[in-house]
Amino acid sequence: MPWRRREAAVAGVYQTPQGDLSDRTQPEVWFECAKGACTDAGLTLADVEGIIGDGPQGAGIRSRLPGAALGHDLLGKPLRYQASSSVGAAASASGLNLAVHAVETGLADAVLVVNAVAGRPEGSTSADRDQAVAAMAKLSGPYEYVYGTTRVSDYATLAMRHMHEFGTTSEQLAEVAVAQRHGATLHPLSFHGHRGEITVDDVVKSRMVADPLHLLDCCAINQGGGAVLVTTADTVRAQGRHAPVGLLGYGEGHSHIDPSSAPSLASFDAPAMAADRAFELAGVSRDDIDVAGIGDHFTINVLFGLEAAGFCKTGESGQFVTGGALAIGGRLPTNTAGGFLSFSHAGACGIFTMIELIEQLRGTAGARQVSGARHGYLNGVGGAMQNSFSAILGQV
Amino acid sequence: MAAYDKFLPEGLPAWQRPFWDSLREHDVRVQKCSGCGAFRHVPKELCNRCHSSEATWSPISGTGRVYTYTVVRRAPTPAYQAEAPYVLVHVEMAEGFRMIGSLTVDDPRTVRIGQDVRITYEDVDADWSILRFEPA
Ligand SMILES: [Zn+2]
Numbered sequence: 001m002p003w004r005r006r007e008a009a010v011a012g013v014y015q016t017p018q019g020d021l022s023d024r025t026q027p028e029v030w031f032e033c034a035k036g037a038c039t040d041a042g043l044t045l046a047d048v049e050g051i052i053g054d055g056p057q058g059a060g061i062r063s064r065l066p067g068a069a070l071g072h073d074l075l076g077k078p079l080r081y082q083a084s085s086s087v088g089a090a091a092s093a094s095g096l097n098l099a100v101h102a103v104e105t106g107l108a109d110a111v112l113v114v115n116a117v118a119g120r121p122e123g124s125t126s127a128d129r130d131q132a133v134a135a136m137a138k139l140s141g142p143y144e145y146v147y148g149t150t151r152v153s154d155y156a157t158l159a160m161r162h163m164h165e166f167g168t169t170s171e172q173l174a175e176v177a178v179a180q181r182h183g184a185t186l187h188p189l190s191f192h193g194h195r196g197e198i199t200v201d202d203v204v205k206s207r208m209v210a211d212p213l214h215l216l217d218c219c220a221i222n223q224g225g226g227a228v229l230v231t232t233a234d235t236v237r238a239q240g241r242h243a244p245v246g247l248l249g250y251g252e253g254h255s256h257i258d259p260s261s262a263p264s265l266a267s268f269d270a271p272a273m274a275a276d277r278a279f280e281l282a283g284v285s286r287d288d289i290d291v292a293g294i295g296d297h298f299t300i301n302v303l304f305g306l307e308a309a310g311f312c313k314t315g316e317s318g319q320f321v322t323g324g325a326l327a328i329g330g331r332l333p334t335n336t337a338g339g340f341l342s343f344s345h346a347g348a349c350g351i352f353t354m355i356e357l358i359e360q361l362r363g364t365a366g367a368r369q370v371s372g373a374r375h376g377y378l379n380g381v382g383g384a385m386q387n388s389f390s391a392i393l394g395q396v
Numbered sequence: 397m398a399a400y401d402k403f404l405p406e407g408l409p410a411w412q413r414p415f416w417d418s419l420r421e422h423d424v425r426v427q428k429c430s431g432c433g434a435f436r437h438v439p440k441e442l443c444n445r446c447h448s449s450e451a452t453w454s455p456i457s458g459t460g461r462v463y464t465y466t467v468v469r470r471a472p473t474p475a476y477q478a479e480a481p482y483v484l485v486h487v488e489m490a491e492g493f494r495m496i497g498s499l500t501v502d503d504p505r506t507v508r509i510g511q512d513v514r515i516t517y518e519d520v521d522a523d524w525s526i527l528r529f530e531p532a
Pocket of ligand 1: 429432434446447
């Protein structure tokens with residue numbers, strides 16, 4: 001039988017409210033998201049033939065064979081396809097590429113990507129901020145953590161170098177947080193939206209966490225869930241529920257695990273490589289992009305992402321973002337639901353950034369809608385600029 | 397000395413011990429590739445230039461310049477928080493590789509990218525010494 005060559009598209013998406021889900025179990029939230037994405041697609045969990053990443057936590061499914069654990073143990077039937085991406089907190093979003101590949105080649109007809117963080121886990125996904133911070137610090141190796149490094153300090157050292165080389169300012173970083181908080185106030189499921197708008201002044205006067213990053217330069221620490229279901233574009237069209245949004249181009253860039261191996265900590269070649277390939281495969285230019293979703297563990301992340309993607313020259317992202325360029329209605333609306341800073345930083349949180357882009361390209365983003373959004377640029381980063389992916393999304 | 401309650405290396409493979417032993421001896425030694433002569437840190441089993449797996453633990457000058465830094469105000473645990481604010485530095489060593497460490501300074505506001513620093517040692521308990529830097 002020949003490989004099938006057919007077009008895939010996002011059929012369904014779902015998100016829970018983002019915040020403290022410690023009173024719910026992780027499997028409960030996982031299934032809510034999985035079923036929610038299927039329902040949004042006009043399908044059911046019984047239609048799912050593939051899963052990207054992990055299934056829910058629970059008895060009997062912890063395994064060195066992650067795909068095997070998702071068949072009869074989880075779904076009560078064999079599963080046609082399982083794969084995992086390795087792009088850190090972006091693994092669920094970069095998993096879109098694997099889901100699309102599986103559908104386009106005929107490995108599976110409906111593939112699910114789920115990210116769910118809930119309950120009272122120990123460690124980096126804990127709802128307890130102190131515990132989460134301590135656990136995340138030790139994600140780096142002993143050649144870093146013995147000195148008291150944190151996830152914030154990892155990015156702070158990059159931000160400091162960017163400021164040194166290019167004259168980037170705290171006020172410019174703050175522009176990212178301000179634009180994204182505005183978007184979050186317009187999204188009822190966001191974690192920080194209820195706190196209201198913030199100003200550049202609020203950001204630069206917030207408590208310093210690790211120079212030059214202030215508290216409001218840093219992502220949220222929260223729980224939550226989300227899911228995306230990918231099917232053939234024909235299925236999406238036949239259901240007639242949503243415009244079929246698909247992957248127009250994709251690329252990855254794997255850089256370094258040891259920060260001292262990176263040639264520069266102020267500009268990065270691997271994410272630029274990822275973006276160049278994604279644009280090349282999509283056959284669209286930077287000017288064609290109407291809306292963006294860029295990994296934003298910290299405000300500086302977005303500046304690196306803009307430069308790597310080629311929306312501005314290396315070192316010029318500070319000027320680029322000044323004056324509300326990233327806000328809805330700005331030059332390049334970015335992370336319009338609030339991003340990790342203000343929407344959600346739960347688990348493989350890149351999925352939330354991706355879902356917002358899908359909503360924008362479906363034209364269903366409500367008060368956050370970027371008018372006439374046709375092409376979306378999606379980026380996600382693992383670690384502190386250690387690996388990344390880029391994708392171009394649009395209707396197919 | 398009160399029990400040291402910050403993080404110490406866990407799960408270090410035996411082949412990386414010479415680096416930590418050299419800190420305890422206050423005579424830092426870093427891997428030098430036997431294939432191409434490049435220094436490298438953190439320890440790795442292969443050279444990324446020539447792919448040789450042969451290396452020696454070689455003395456270095458111990459001097460360098462601050463490549464970038466941060467001042468940590470929100471520390472990972474209470475033991476680190478007790479010392480905050482503290483300075484973390486990435487140092488471009490004279491031999492051409494970078495090392496991460498903490499910088500001992502009275503006033504974190506005086507730290508500058510490009511400033512000269514040198515290695516010192518902090519003996520934290522009977523078994524472990526930690527690399528630090530101080531202004532040169
Ligand atoms: Zn070599």
